[in-house]
Amino acid sequence: MPDLPIGGGRLYELMRTGRFVLLDATAAHAAATPGRDRVDVVRADRATPYGAAATLLIRPDG
Secondary structure: OOOOEEOOEEHHHHHHHOOEEEEEOOOOOOOOOOOOOOEEEEEOOOOOOOOOOOEEEEOOOO
C-alpha cells in the first residue's frame, strides 16, 4: 500500500495506531459502521489507488 495524502496528513501516519483503516470515498460516509471502536474510518477525497473501489479496508500491518 503506497503512502497517500489523506485529509490533512498521510496514510502511513493513520496506520501508526495499529488499527484497521477504512478509506471511504462514497457520498454515504460510513460513520455509523459497526465495529467503529476497532476501525478508523477516514473520508477519502478521491478514488482509492486501486481503480474503482469506493472503499478500501487496510489491515494494521499494511
